[in-house]
Amino acid sequence: MPNRKTILNGIGLLFFLLLPPVTQIFGQEYLLSLFSRILIYGLAAASLDLILGYGGMVSLGHAVFMGVGGYSVGILAFHSYESSPILSWPFVLAGTENALLAWPFAVLVAGIFGLITGAICLRTKGMHFIMITLAFAQMAYYFFVSLTKFGGSDGLSLYNRNTLPGIDLGSDVLFYYLCLAVLVIFLIVAHRLAGSHFGRVVSACRENEQRVQVLGFASYRYKLACYTFSAAAAGLAGALLVNQSEFISPGIMHWTKSGELMVMVLLGGMGTLVGPVLGAATLLLMEDILAMYTEHWMIILGPFLIIVVLFAKRGLYGLLTETGGNNG
Amino acid sequence: MLLFIEQLLNGLQLGVMLFLMSAGLTLVFGIMQVINLAHGSFYMIGAYVAATVAVRSGSFLLGMAVALPVAAAVGMIVELTILRRLYKRDHLDQVLATFGLIFFFNELTRIIWGRQPLFMDVPSWLGGAVELLPGIHYPVYRLAIILVGVFVALFLYLLFSRTRLGMRIRAGASNRDMVAALGVNIRLLYTLVFGLGTMLAALAGVMAGPILAVEVGMGESILILTFVVIVIGGIGSVRGALVGALLVGMVDTLGRVYLPDVLSFFVSSSTANSLGASLASMSVYILMAMVLTCKPAGLFPAQD
Amino acid sequence: MAETLLQTKGLCKRFGALQVCRNLDLNITSGELHALIGPNGAGKTTAMNLITGLLTPDSGVLFFNGRDITNISVHKRALLGLARAFQVTSLFNDFSVRENLMLAVQAQQRTGFRFWTNATRDRKLMTSADEYVERMGLTERATVLAGALSHGERRQLEMGMALATKPAMLLLDEPMAGLGPGGTLKLCELIEELKGEVTILLVEHDTQAVFALADRISVLVQGEVVATDSPQLIKQNSLVQEAYLGGS
Numbered sequence: 001m002p003n004r005k006t007i008l009n010g011i012g013l014l015f016f017l018l019l020p021p022v023t024q025i026f027g028q029e030y031l032l033s034l035f036s037r038i039l040i041y042g043l044a045a046a047s048l049d050l051i052l053g054y055g056g057m058v059s060l061g062h063a064v065f066m067g068v069g070g071y072s073v074g075i076l077a078f079h080s081y082e083s084s085p086i087l088s089w090p091f092v093l094a095g096t097e098n099a100l101l102a103w104p105f106a107v108l109v110a111g112i113f114g115l116i117t118g119a120i121c122l123r124t125k126g127m128h129f130i131m132i133t134l135a136f137a138q139m140a141y142y143f144f145v146s147l148t149k150f151g152g153s154d155g156l157s158l159y160n161r162n163t164l165p166g167i168d169l170g171s172d173v174l175f176y177y178l179c180l181a182v183l184v185i186f187l188i189v190a191h192r193l194a195g196s197h198f199g200r201v202v203s204a205c206r207e208n209e210q211r212v213q214v215l216g217f218a219s220y221r222y223k224l225a226c227y228t229f230s231a232a233a234a235g236l237a238g239a240l241l242v243n244q245s246e247f248i249s250p251g252i253m254h255w256t257k258s259g260e261l262m263v264m265v266l267l268g269g270m271g272t273l274v275g276p277v278l279g280a281a282t283l284l285l286m287e288d289i290l291a292m293y294t295e296h297w298m299i300i301l302g303p304f305l306i307i308v309v310l311f312a313k314r315g316l317y318g319l320l321t322e323t324g325g326n327n328g
Numbered sequence: 329m330l331l332f333i334e335q336l337l338n339g340l341q342l343g344v345m346l347f348l349m350s351a352g353l354t355l356v357f358g359i360m361q362v363i364n365l366a367h368g369s370f371y372m373i374g375a376y377v378a379a380t381v382a383v384r385s386g387s388f389l390l391g392m393a394v395a396l397p398v399a400a401a402v403g404m405i406v407e408l409t410i411l412r413r414l415y416k417r418d419h420l421d422q423v424l425a426t427f428g429l430i431f432f433f434n435e436l437t438r439i440i441w442g443r444q445p446l447f448m449d450v451p452s453w454l455g456g457a458v459e460l461l462p463g464i465h466y467p468v469y470r471l472a473i474i475l476v477g478v479f480v481a482l483f484l485y486l487l488f489s490r491t492r493l494g495m496r497i498r499a500g501a502s503n504r505d506m507v508a509a510l511g512v513n514i515r516l517l518y519t520l521v522f523g524l525g526t527m528l529a530a531l532a533g534v535m536a537g538p539i540l541a542v543e544v545g546m547g548e549s550i551l552i553l554t555f556v557v558i559v560i561g562g563i564g565s566v567r568g569a570l571v572g573a574l575l576v577g578m579v580d581t582l583g584r585v586y587l588p589d590v591l592s593f594f595v596s597s598s599t600a601n602s603l604g605a606s607l608a609s610m611s612v613y614i615l616m617a618m619v620l621t622c623k624p625a626g627l628f629p630a631q632d
Numbered sequence: 633m634a635e636t637l638l639q640t641k642g643l644c645k646r647f648g649a650l651q652v653c654r655n656l657d658l659n660i661t662s663g664e665l666h667a668l669i670g671p672n673g674a675g676k677t678t679a680m681n682l683i684t685g686l687l688t689p690d691s692g693v694l695f696f697n698g699r700d701i702t703n704i705s706v707h708k709r710a711l712l713g714l715a716r717a718f719q720v721t722s723l724f725n726d727f728s729v730r731e732n733l734m735l736a737v738q739a740q741q742r743t744g745f746r747f748w749t750n751a752t753r754d755r756k757l758m759t760s761a762d763e764y765v766e767r768m769g770l771t772e773r774a775t776v777l778a779g780a781l782s783h784g785e786r787r788q789l790e791m792g793m794a795l796a797t798k799p800a801m802l803l804l805d806e807p808m809a810g811l812g813p814g815g816t817l818k819l820c821e822l823i824e825e826l827k828g829e830v831t832i833l834l835v836e837h838d839t840q841a842v843f844a845l846a847d848r849i850s851v852l853v854q855g856e857v858v859a860t861d862s863p864q865l866i867k868q869n870s871l872v873q874e875a876y877l878g879g880s
Contacts, residue, residue, distance in 0.1 A: 060422045070539030120617060120738055124624050127363055130419060132561045132620055138552055139613035146606030195755070197738055197746040206725050211722045214684055216739035216797055225745075255552065259365075259427045266424050279769030296439055309425040310413055 042277030045264035047233035053271030056206030060139030064111045067253030069235025070242040072106035074156045099162035110235020112308040118227035144250040155249025269315025341491045343577025344477025348532035349554040350569040352525025358564020363422045365427035368547025373401045374530025379448040388451035403526025445543035562626030583608040637662040643692035653855040667842045670852035676835045713800030717790045736796035764779040768792040784815040801831040807838045810856030825853045
C-alpha cells in the first residue's frame with residue numbers, strides 16, 4: 001500500500017524544493033529567509049525529538065546546544081576578522097571563516113558540551129531532569145552574557161556568512177538549499193538511528209527503563225549517547241542559524257527558546273522526526289502571520305498551545321498520517 | 329566587615345523572596361506532582377495589581393490587600409480550568425501547557441498595562457534606613473521584607489504542624505490515594521493549596537515592586553531561581569525550600585560582590601572582574617549541579 | 633553434589649522504620665526449582681529486588697556463580713545470567729510481541745550499540761525471537777502490540793522475555809497472579825518444561841502450584857527465612873504451619 005507518510009513526506013519535500021523559484025516568480029524573496037529559519041529550527045526540533053520523543057528525556061535546555069554551536073562559529077569568525085588566535089596554549093587555535101572547519105567544530109563543541117552535561121543530567125529523572133537541563137542552559141546563558149569581548153548580552157555580528165568552497169553561501173537561494181540538504185540528511189540519519197538496534201533500546205528506555213536494565217542493557221550509556229548525538233545536531237542547527245542571520249546573542253539559548261523547541265516537537269508530533277519540522281514551520285509561520293494582524297499574537301498562541309496539549313497530543317503529523325479508525 | 333554584614337542581609341532578603349516563591353511551588357510539585365512554569369506569572373500579577381492600586385490610592389497596604397486575593401483567585405481559576413486536567417498527564421504536557429500560560433499572561437499584562445514598566449514607591453512609613461549596628465545603616469523596607477519572610481515561615485510551620493488542613497496537605501504529599509480514601513475532598517484540597525501557593529508568589533511580587541521595576545518578564549527571571557531553590561531543597565519539602573532559598577540567596581548575593589575580589593588574588597584585575605561576574609551569575613547553577621550530583625533528590629528529599 | 637548458583641548471606645533492608653528484610657540467607661542450587669513463599673508483606677518482592685539489583689542491601693552479600701555481585705549494577709547482573717519476570721508485568725507496550733522479544737534477544741547478543749542496521753529487519757534477531765514467540769504459544773499474536781494483549785498473554789510474554797536473555801537463573805515473581813485456572817495450568821506446564829534447563833527461583837501465592845513444582849521451598853516470614861526444605865518436610869514443619877499455612 002502506498003504509505004500515507006511517504007506521500008506526505010514527498011509532498012513536503014517537493015514543496016521545500018520548489019519554494020525558491022516560486023518565491024522568485026512572485027517576487028516574495030523575503031520568504032526565503034523565513035523558510036531558511038524554518039528549516040534550521042526544524043533541524044533543531046527534530047534533534048530534540050530524538051531525546052524527547054524517542055528517549056523520553058524531557059529536556060528544557062535544548063536551545064543551549066544551538067547557542068553553543070552558534071557561538072563556536074561566531075567566535076571563530078570574530079577571531080578570523082581580528083586575525084588573533086582563540087587559543088595559544090596548549091595548542092594554537094586560529095579563527096576561521098571556512099565552513100568546512102567551523103561547522104564541524106561547532107558540532108564537536110556542542111557534542112562535547114552535551115556529553116558532559118548529559119553525563120550529570122542523566123543521573124536524575126523526572127522533574128529533576130527537567131530542572132537540571134534548564135539549570136545548565138541558564139548557566140551557559142549567563143556565561144555568554146558575561147563574555148563582554150563577544151558582545152555580552154548584545155551579541156556578536158558576523159560581517160558575512162562563512163565561506164564554503166564552490167558554493168556562495170551569501171546567496172540566499174543557495175543557502176536555503178544547503179539548509180534543506182542538511183535537514184534531509186539529518187532526518188535520514190536520525191530515522192536510521194531510531195530504527196536501529198540502538199534506537200530500539202533508547203525507545204524501550206522511554207517506556208520502562210528499569211526493565212531495560214533488567215534485560216541487561218546499560219540504559220544510562222544508551223541515553224547518554226542519544227543525548228550527545230542530539231546535542232551535536234542542535235549545534236549544527238546553531239551554526240546554520242548564526243550564518244543565516246549573521247548574528248548571534250545569548251538570547252538564542254534563553255530557556256524560553258528551549259520551550260519553543262519543545263512546542264515545535266509537540267505541535268508537529270512527538271517521535272516522528274518529520275513532525276517537528278512541520279511543527280517548526282507551523283509555529284514560525286503562525287508567529288509571522290499573527291504578527292501581521294496584531295502585535296499581541298502571543299495571546300492567541302498561548303491558549304492555542306494549551307488546547308493542543310489537552311486535546312491533540314498526537315500533533316499535526318499524527319493527525320495527517322492517521323488513517324481514520326484503525327485500532328485507535 | 330560592615331559591607332559584609334550588609335551583604336549578608338541582602339542575601340537574606342533575596343532568600344526570603346525566593347522562599348515565598350518556592351514554598352508554594354514546592355507544595356504544588358510535591359502534592360499534585362505537577363510542574364508549573366506559570367508560577368512566575370502570579371508573582372507578576374501580584375506586582376502589577378499592587379502597583380496599580382497603590383499608585384491610584386496612595387496606600388501600599390491597600391495595594392497588597394487587593395493584589396493577594398486577586399492573584400489567589402486567578403490561580404484558583406487556572407487550577408480549576410487547566411491544571412486540574414494535567415495532574416495525571418506526564419511532565420512534558422505540564423511543561424508545555426504552563427508554558428502556554430506564560431505566553432498568555434505576559435501578553436495579557438502587556439495589553440492591560442502596556443510595555444512601559446511601572447514603578448512603585450516604598451511606602452513612606454517604611455522609608456529611610458535604621459542603624460542596626462554602629463556604622464551599618466540598612467533600609468527599613470528591606471528589613472520589613474525579611475520580617476515578612478520570618479512571619480510566613482512561622483505561619484507555614486504552624487499551618488503544617490498544628491492545623492487539620494495542614495496535616496491533610498502533608499498527608500496528601502506523601503500518599504494521595506490514602507488521603508482520598510479517608511474521605512478528604514482531594515480536589516478542593518488541591519485548589520486550596522494552589523491558591524495558597526499563588527498568594528505567596530503574589531506576596532513576593534508585591535514586595536519586590538518597590539525595589540525592582542514592575543515589568544513583563546519579571547516572573548520568569550525569578551521563576552528559574554525558584555526552580556533551583558526547589559531542586560536543591562528537595563521537591564515537595566517546605567523545609568528544603570527554606571534552606572535552599574537562603575542558600576541560593578546568599579550564594580548569589582555574596583558571589584556577585586566577592587567573587588571578583590577573590591579571583592583578583594589569582595589573575596589580573598580586569599580578567600578577575602569579567603571572570604568573577606560570569607562565575608557569580610553562574611554560581612547558583614553550579615551549586616545546584618553540585619548538590620544534584622551528590623544528592624540527586626535534593627537536600628531534604630520528601631519521603632515517597 | 634550440585635553446586636550453589638545463588639547465595640545470599642545476611643541481607644538486610646529497611647525502609648524507614650520498616651525492616652523488610654532481616655538476615656536473609658538463601659542458597660539456591662544449580663538446576664533446582666526453588667520456591668520462596670510467605671504471607672503478604674513478608675518481603676518476597678524486596679528479596680527479588682535485592683537479587684536483581686533494583687535495590688541495594690543495607691548490609692549482607694550476594695554471590696552468583698561464586699562471584700560477589702553485591703555491588704554490581706542491574707544490567708551487569710543480567711548479563712551474568714540473572715533474568716527476571718516481573719509481578720506487575722512490565723512490557724514495552726508500544727512494541728509488538730515480537731519486538732519485545734527481539735529486544736530481549738538483542739540484550740543477550742549484546743548488539744545494542746549498532747547505530748545503522750535496521751533492527752526490525754534483522755533476520756538473525758527475528759529468527760531467535762520467533763523461537764520464543766512460538767515457545768510461549770504467541771505465534772498468532774506476534775505482530776500485536778504488547779499493550780493490546782490479554783492478561784494471560786502478557787504473563788506468557790513476560791516469561792518469554794526473561795527466557796530470551798538465555799539466563800542461568802530465572803526469577804519468577806508471582807507468575808500465576810491474576811490468572812484463571814486454565815491459565816495457571818498452562819503456565820505450570822511451561823514451568824515444568826523449563827525445570828532442569830534453567831535454575832528457577834519462584835515466588836508464588838498459589839501454594840498448590842508451588843508444592844507441585846518446587847524441588848525445595850524457603851519460607852519467608854517478616855523478612856526472615858524460617859525454613860528451607862523439600863515440599864514434604866515444609867508441609868510438616870510446625871513453624872511454617874503456625875506462621876503461614878496455619879490460616880489456610
